[in-house]
Amino acid sequence: MERWIWLSSIPHIGPVTQKKLLGAFGNPERVYHASPSELKEIGISPRAREAIAAARSLEKSKRILDLVQQKEIWLLPRDDPLYPSYAKDVAESPVLLYVKGQIKPCLPSVGIVGSRSCSNHARRAAEELSARLSSMSIPIISGLAKGIDHAAHTACLANSGHPIAFIATGVDECYPKEHRSLYEAVINEGVVISQYPPGTVPAPKQFIQRNALISAWSSHVVILEANVKSGAMTTAHFARKHAKKVFVFISNDARFRQGTNCLINQGIRPYHSFESIEKEILPIL
Missing domain, CATH: 1.10.150 (DNA polymerase; domain 1)
Structure with a gap:
């Protein structure tokens, strides 16, 4: 290796x-x-x-x-059967990933991302979506960040789901540090993945690449609130580039109206409730 x-x-x-x-x-x-x-x-x-x-x-x-x-980290090279075929040929996907936990690649898999300073309305929507998908054994992919990411993976774990977290540090690092218990729970019940070797600390461009991998491993991506210049918007950009099915939550919070309108104007479909995505998911199961 x-x-x-x-x-x-x-x-x-x-x-x-x-x-x-x-x-x-x-x-x-x-x-x-x-x-x-x-x-x-x-x-x-x-x-x-x-x-x-x-x-x-x-x-x-x-x-x-x-x-x-x-540190009991697993290496996932491009030629490993566990490296999903639908992810490995995406331009941004590296030839080697570092892994803690257990990979269960399958489709569909849904990326749920959004604002760190999300509204309670969006948080509840993330929890409901994650819970419903987890009850259908559909993996939940996110970035272990504050706000929407935290809500999505917490609900996934509470409903015996399979969480997949992509991070912008080494997989031996927990960022943010206050998410240590969530990080450990994700490793126990799902998997934490990074393209960066152990010991790597956060850097801005690494979060952009992390967002690209969230999209690469997802069949569908749901954006639950995003500022115009934000990681969630970057994930939406990659998801469109990767020809994923993308949805954006229609938020009542004025802070995110410009971001929501921007995505709607790009042709991204609105997300109102689980029923918005259900008809897209069921044929793949």
Whole structure:
């Protein structure tokens, strides 16, 4: 697994180039041994070729692998059958994920995201939606953040559901720290997933990538309140890009009216209650 870790952590080499390299060479071992001329031949940019050449050492990968083993973290490479086929080819999906808990990939699966400072109306809607879906054994995907994410996964756990949480830190880190009990419950009953190695601390662009993975693993995405510039809006953007079925909660809270109207104007369907999504879900079960 050292070379999977190596490939996934080369600076300036993102998921698209990672997958291009695997497509050309077949496995990380052959990528590791590829010559500069071979890399140039398949269209790898000069900057990326330089990054690969500068990262030939496996010392970093060995240190990460030691941490993974010490902290009982599972590695999910792209060629593992548990890596969902509907997620692995999404442009933003990396070739390696770090996992704590148990993966049960299945469709449908619903991403529920929204504002950290949500209204009580939206919180109750998230709880109701998550409870109904969990009673149907449909996984609930979210980001372990405050507000809507917390409500969705708490209701999922209360109804014996399968929570899937994507985070923007290493899976050995709980962020925010006050969600420690929820984080541990999700690991016990579902799974926490990150593309970042253990010890990784939060950074703004990592939350954007986290939001992309929430969309990638979801068949449907429900946005329950979002400001125009927010993580939930970013998730909605990725969901449209990934051709997911997206819904937006019609909030009575004036703070979120501009965000709601923006999404409605983009053609995203309104979410009023569970019945708004039920007819989309049932044919897939």
